[in-house]
Amino acid sequence: MAASELYSKYARVWLPDAEEVWKSAELIKDYTPGDLTLSLQLEDGTTVEHKIDPRTNNLPPLRNPNILVGENDLTALSYLHEPAVLHNLRVRFIDSKLIYTYCGIVLVAINPYESLPIYDTDIINAYSGQNMGDMDPHIFAVAEEAYKQMARNERNQSIIVSGESGAGKTVSAKYAMRYFATVSCSSGESNVEERVLASSPIMEAIGNAKTTRNDNSSRFGKYIAIGFDKKHCIIGADMRTYLLEKSRVVYQAHGERNYHIFYQLCASSHLPEFKAFKLGCADDFHCTNQGQSPVIDGVDDAKEMCNTRRAFSLLGIGESDQMEIYQILSAILHLSNVEVKDHSADRCSISPDNSHLIVFCELMGVPCEEMAHWLCHKKLKTTTETYVKSVSKMNAVYGRDALAKHIYARLFSWIVGRINHALKSAVKQHSFIGVLDIYGFETFDVNSFEQFCINYANEKLQQQFNLHVFKLEQEEYMKEEIPWTLIDFYDNQPCINLIEAKLGILDLLDEECKMPKGSDDTWAQKLYNTLLKQNAHFDKPRLSNRAFIIHHFADKVEYQCEGFLEKNKDTVNEEQINVLKHSKFDLLLKLFEDDEKPTGSPSKRSSGTGRAGPSQRDNKKTVGLQFRQSLHLLMDTLNATTPHYVRCIKPNDDKAPFTLDPVRAVQQLRACGILETIRISAAGFPSRWTYQEFFSRYRVLMKQKDALPDRKQTCKNLLEKLIKDQEKYQFGKNKIFFRAGQVAYLEKLRSDKLRMACVRIQKTIRCWLARKKYLRMKESAITIQKHVRGHQARRYVEFMRQTRAAVIIQRNVRMWARRRRYQQQRSAALTIQCFWRAYLARKQYYKLMYEQKAVVIQRWVKGWLVKRHYRRILAAVILLQSCVRRMRARKELKKLKVDARSVEHFKKLNVGMENKIMQLQHKLIEQHKENRELSEKLSSVEKTQNTDRDRQSKEIENLRRSEQEARAKAETLPSLLEQLSFLQHELEQTRREKEDLEEHTKAYKEQTQQVVDELNMKNTSLNNNIDELNKQIVEQAQQLTEIKTNVDNTKQLEKDLTEERSRYQTLLSEHLHLEERHRDLKEEMDLNIDETQTTVDLPILLKLQRRVKELEQDKQSLLQQLDKREEAQQEKAKRHELESENKKLKQDLNELRKSLTTESTDLMPPAPGSMPYDVLMEQLTSSNEELEMRKEEVLLLRSHMVRQEALKHRIVVTVECAHMKPFNPFLSKQYGELWLAYEGLKETNRLLECQMQEQDRVHSDKCRTLVEEVKKLKGEKEQQQKLLAQSLLLPEDARIEASLNHEITRLTKENLVGLLTVSLDPQHISLIHILPELMEQGEKQDKTIRKLKKQLKLYMKKRKSSVSVTNASVRAVNITRKEKEYRGMLEYREGDESWLLKNLVTDLKPRGVAVSFTPGLPAYIIFMCLRYADNVNDDQRVSSLLNATISSIKGVIKRRGNDFEVVSFWLANTCRILHCLKQYSGDEVFMMHNTPKQNEHCLANFELSEYQQVFGDLAIQIYRQLIKCMEDILQPLIVASMLEHETIQGVLGSKPTGLRKKSPSITGEEAVTVEVLLQRLSLFHSTMSQHGLDADLIKQAVKQQFYIICAVTLNHLLLRKEMCSWSKGLQIRYNVWQLEEWLTERELTDCGAKEALEPLIQAAQLLQIKKKTEADARAICTMSTALTTSQILKVLTLYTPVIEFEERVTTGFIETIKNLLKDRGESAALMMDTKKIFSVTVPFTPSSVALETIQIPASLKLSFLTRI
Secondary structure (H helix, E strand, C coil): CCHHHHCCCCCEEEEEECCCEEEEEEECCCCCCCCCEEEEEECCCCEEEEECCCCCCCCCCECCCHHHCCCCEHHHCCCCCHHHHHHHHHHHHHHCCCCEEEECCEEEEECCCCCCCCCCHHHHHHHCCCCCCCCCCCHHHHHHHHHHHHHHHCCCEEEEEECCCCCCHHHHHHHHHHHHHHHCCCCCCCCHHHHHHHHHHHHHHHHEECCCCCCCEECCEEEEEEEECCCCCEEEEEEEEECCCHHHHCCCCCCCCCEHHHHHHHHCCCCHHHHHHCCCCHHHCHHHHCCCCCCCCCCCHHHHHHHHHHHHHHCCCCHHHHHHHHHHHHHHHHHHCCCCEECCCCCEECCCCCHHHHHHHHHHCCCHHHHHHHHHEEEEECCCCEEEEECCHHHHHHHHHHHHHHHHHHHHHHHHHHHHHHHCCCCCCCEEEEEEECCCCCCCCCECHHHHHHHHHHHHHHHHHHHHHHHHHHHHHHHHCCCCCCCCCCCCHHHHHHHHCCCCHHHHHHHHHHCCCCCHHHHHHHHHHHHCCCCCCEECCCCCCCEEEEECCCCEEEEECCCHHHHHHCCCCHHHHHHHHCCCCHHHHHHHCCCCCCCCCHHHHHCCCCCCCHHHHHHCCCHHHHHHHHHHHHHHHHHCCEEEEEEEECCCCCCCCCCCCHHHHHHHHHHCCHHHHHHHHHHCCCEEEEHHHHHHHCHHHCCHHHCCCCHHHHHHHHHHHHCCCHHHEEECCCEEEECCCHHHHHHHHHHHHHHHHHHHHHHHHHHHHHHHHHHHHHHHHHHHHHHHHHHHHHHHHHHHHHHHHHHHHHHHHHHHHHHHHHHHHHHHHHHHHHHHHHHHHHHHHHHHHHHHHHHHHHHHHHHHHHHHHHHHHHHHHHHHHHHHHHHHHHHHHHHHHHHHCCHHHHHHHHCCHHHHHHHHHHHHHHHHHHHHHHHHHHHHHHHHHHHHHHHHHHHHHHHHHHHHHHHHHHHHHHHHHHHHHHHHHHHHHHHHHHHHHHHHHHHHHHHHHHHHHHHHHHHHHHHHHHHHHHHHHHHHHHHHHHHHHHHHHHHHHHHHHHHHHHHHHHHHHHHHHHHHHHHHHHHHHHHHHHHCCCCCCHHHHHHHHHHHHHHHHHHHHHHHHHHHHHHHHHHHHHHHHHHHHHHHHHHHHHHHHHHHHHCCCCCCCCCCCCHHHHHHHHHHHHHHHHHHHHHHHHHHHHHHHHHHHHHHHHHHHHHHHHHHCCCCHHHHHHCHHHHHHHHHHHHHHHHHHHHHHHHHHHHHHHHHHHHHHHHHHHHHHHHHHHHHHHHCCCCHHHHHHHHHHHHHHHHHHHHHHHHHHHHHCCCHHHHHHHHHHHHHHHHHHHHHHHHHHHHHHHHHHHHHHHHHHHHCCCCCCCCCCCCCCCCCCEECCCCCHHHHHHHHHHCCCHHHHHHHCCCCHHHHHHHHHHHHHHHCCCHHHHHHHHHHHHHHHHHHHHHCCCCHHHHHHHHHHHHHHHHHHHHCCCCHHHHCCCCHHHHHCCCCCCCCHHHHHHHHHHHHHHHHHHHHHHHHHHHHHHHHHHHHCCCCCCCCCCCCCCCCCCCCCCCCCCCCCHHHHHHHHHHHHHHHHHCCCCHHHHHHHHHHHHHHHHHHHHHHHHCCHHHCCHHHHHHHHHHHHHHHHHHHHCCCHHHCHHHHCHHHHHHHHHHHCCCCCHHHHHHHHHHCCCCCHHHHHHHHHHCCCCCCCCCCCCHHHHHHHHHHCCCCCCCCCCCCCCCCCCCCCCCCCCCCCCHHHCCCCHHHCCCCCEEC
16 A cells, blocks of 8 residues: 555554654644654644655654554564653553563563562463463563473473563563473472472572662572473472672672672571571671662561571571571672781782781681782792782782682582582483573673673573574464565574684683783774774774774673673682682582682693693683583573563663663663564564454455455455555465564554444434424424414503503602612621620620639649659659569569479479368358448448538538628618618509509409410320320331341351351361371382382481371371361350350249239239238349359359369470470579469460350250240140040040140159259259169150050050951951061171262262152162161160261262262261261251151160261362362353353454463363353253252352352453453353353352352443443442452453443543542452362251152162062
């Protein structure tokens, strides 16, 4: 297509910019070929003119459509160039907070500088087993792809992680290894995964340091090969390291640190084991204080030291070896502080009393004099003589630093070797996955030898990367059978040859190092003479003769030659090494034992024969040669594996979270090869579509007649019409390949077509609406005109009439308005004056009050200051007294402890303790009585004093008042006389007026009195009504509060119960899993011992034994936890029962009192105040007092006993802890006994509380049973009277039955009389001893009743038969065989249990039994055999049968646990056995559901409640296995059916993808739809129903199924950006609706499954709801109650438009949501827990099947069983 078509008006392009690298702009007018400028408008509104070079005619790069922005894969972009890549990364990183992006086969990872919740185990499980293109980009996806290819292709893999310092390479490599350790299982019990992960903290401690760019920068490269066996389980690992930065040991730039291990040692120097190293603060040592940055924010070096030591221990490096390592590191610290004194230009010395040198020699075990001598001297050897020459101070310092670096490098290599030895496996390695964490391309202001080696390694890796990318492109084209041409890509082989070829830089460097007088300057001149004109990649700086420039693939770098030779030779003084080799320190000798030839100075090479031999030159390898050889070995390894690439990007240099610096980002994109990948992709066909995807997307561009059944031909026809140039695309076997920019052109055509269609639809609809509106308006206008004209005529006449009236009204109104206004102004003036005067008065008053209060405040403040001074003095005096007393008390305590340690002392203390406690208790009671009497006397005295005081105060006030009145009267006496005469005159006038007024008031009072009386009557009636209503309201409010509290309590109890049940079930499953694992380990260990008796590997055997012991300890701890939780649960249940029973008793007591006072029968209860009533009350009070006394005595005795037991128990625990933990004599002496006493008191109090609760419960139970028995007696008495009266009228047979019933009632009466008498007796405490006897009597009488019934039935049958024989003696007799009456038991011989369970459990096929026979038939057969064992009273048979049944079922579940039918079948049968044990246990709670015949089949001799618990636990275990089995079956179907499948293809839209296409969910099969999922659910439901599983368990299983569907779907939705769209939300809601319909069809709506789907429903609604305004945000917060805050924000962040008319969610809206949800108190977890299993309950379900009717099918082969 022509440029004019693409560069049209409104097209968007990228312009280069100095600050942002690229800026977006929009064309204002169309471009025509030949134009020299482009008219553009920037995003800020400014207009610019972009000049076009007429020679090249290069136009600015075009922007991709908005729909392609933010793609997971950069190769999915239509326009592939630098600005598109940068913009896509910026949108994903800043707007979407996504740090991972694919670029073809490369994963781009941007460091967020913030911890993200995307590395949890749930995320690992979500990525496990998924294809790489199905999920969002992630390091776990790359690791899963490597793991999958290793397993599928049987080929070794490599993950290459590169990037500059601070980009996050180490973290990415760590997470990749963590993924492998999580998804794979170790083949033995050696926990290889933990050891592989434990190597990371060690390597970070000794190989990482803080730099200006990164707080945890790896200063070495490493390649970790993780080994796997044939089952793809981790068996070991191997680590190779490259180019450790040794110079950091002795030098750090400003703001940097040395290796972390040195600062960890200094931070832990206070520990006792490190005292011998004589360490201090990190600022005290020269090698750790140069950077002046000893602390990293947020890092605790002491805590990191603990992690390092723990990792060493986990890798098998013992404490002694660790201390030796720390000893060498401490010696290096002291060596850096050794000061060298300068004597002359070539002489120096070290003081013999230098403390740091002495410590260094002590730690190294070498003589101090020799080390001091050889630090300042060196040995020169010639052909004839050997000279010892002193060196200058500078050379001595260089030698000291070289020795420190050499020791550290040797120690580093030794630690790596020990780690490899610890990770080495004895099992043969089948394959491996290597993780390469290596430095990226580096360029600094000053680049030296280290940067040269790093960039050389990156050149080799980039070459391998380019070849691999080109190879993949070529394979893709050949696979699709399309013609392709050779793609031209950058080949950096010339640059590599420049470095490593013959006469290259490294070759010349090694040659110069061999020269006796070689220097950096001479080497630089050789480089210029040899390479400057021969190689285009080599250059010389203009202003320097000691530097050179290399043109690398990323950028050109200038290297300074200074230090190259010294670093390449890496020389150390040989005599210093010899001194160390004669050390007494074992580890130091191990470090240098590999040296066959000593490392010396260059002059050493000329010793002996006068010339260096070839063997000598070969043995001493330079650093460059070693690095080149190791790099070649690494490249061979990588070429032999399948590589996977991770490129880490550092977004900014300020370490700011989620901030991207475009300039730095582009530099790294160029350096790491991302842009080269893009260029290679753009040179070919980067955009690839399958034919179906292309047809679905661009269906709108063709007509109906163009759509053919053949999709491939349809797509070809469409492309030939749309794109004329056939070079722009190619047709493959399964895909269409497009050149760069073609997809954007097709998207433009599609959007234009849709826009025109929208315009046409809008035009038609608007025309129709406008015409309809016009016609309606025209008709309305005519009607309105007709009515308006008539109305106007009438209104005109009326107007003329009203005009005259209006004039008159106006006149009067205006007058009234003026008068009203005047009055308002007058009243306003008066009001203002009033308020102003009041304001002035208040102001004066406040002023006076303020002055008065200030005086009062001053008085109180001064008093408070004096009191505070006094209190401080008093506190100081008390403190001194307490110190002196504490000192004396401690002395006394030590004496007492010495005396108290003997056993005899304890015995003496305990002698007479009970009597003392009793005496103390009696004394305490007497003191309470005395205190009560004294308090009563004190209260009476206080009352009398208060009355006297009040009376006296009143008299005083009266006297004062009279005195004041007398004074006032004396003052006013003269004036009163004068006024008296005047008042007398006026008095006469007022008398007359008064008489007149009295007459008027009398009449008025009479009238008002009548009105008041009437109002009072009404008021009283209203008040009565109000009082009644208020009472009703109060009563209702109380009822409501009680109901609310009850509801809240029940909810809380249910919640606590479910939590306890879930914890118990998880612990139970873990316990059973550990038991199975323990059993398997024992079997494996026995097999290993039998097979390899001659060649036993002792370390492995010891590890296995240690592991078995650990498992046994874990088992015991789990059992203890289970017991504790069961006890706590029982205590809770008991407490709640006591509370409820207490409420019931109170209600019964109130009702009893009411009945005693209100009954009107013949036997009236004694009235209050009468003699019988008083006698009863006295008896009640006396019995209560005696009960309290007995309780106190029991509590005292039990407290004493419990205290003794607690003390014994604590002593035993302390002894055990003393064996387990290090002994602390100070604590044992000072606080041991006090701690024991305190713990004993705590245990005593706790047990006393439990005993009090138990006694209260027993007492309440007794009272309740007594009341119930009284009621029963009354009812039974009345029934007996009725039965006696009726029995006289019955015939003889019925009379016998009635007499039997009468005998039964009589026995019942005798049983209950004791209860009644005991309950009426005041000494009813003895009921505790009587109840067991009564229960035994009741059981005996029940047995006699059953025997009597059987005898009666036999007697009646005999009598009927005799009567019938006598009556029918004349007739002919027909004799019929009677049917056997079976007793519901199966007889078997001893030892037949194994055959029974083999045929019935082990070899049984569930499918045939479920279809043909009664559900639960095996359970019934086993229980009938159990009834026989119970009938013969053989406890051995009972226990053996039940134990064998449990073990057989466990064995079947273990062997065939993946078969859903088997697990469902045995879950149903296990529950049926449990229900049978309960139903036929003889317990009344369960017998009430039985028929009389079933009650006869109850177990008679054994009580099997413990086995009920065991079978309940077994049912829970099988249920959890059932859930796991269903989860394994549903897992591959959920995502494909709920998310990926589209009901109608093409309706929801699709987007172009990159090289990583999404794979189908199940290859080779039909698409998985929701119908397939529903069919599977229906199969589960029908199978469980056929097996006779309880309905409640089926409902719980369905709820669990729906929770799994919701969790898996939502987790994948949160991890797949392309799924978060409006149309996908519509599809999810439709699928959820189908699931709800399935529930409705099977009547399972009340099982809680809908509630389990609520998070998924809300997520779908969140995708469809409007997301613009603040009101929308509030609606989202109100709606999304089942989603967490992180899930809501994640969905909004990932929301991606699929069509052009949708809009992205703005960052401002997401911030609004975040602010609204910040107060939510919830978990911060992003993913739903897919492994969560709801707690299950097994409710009792009685069976209606009669045991005597069950017959054994012959197919079960149980002929040895006999029905009885």
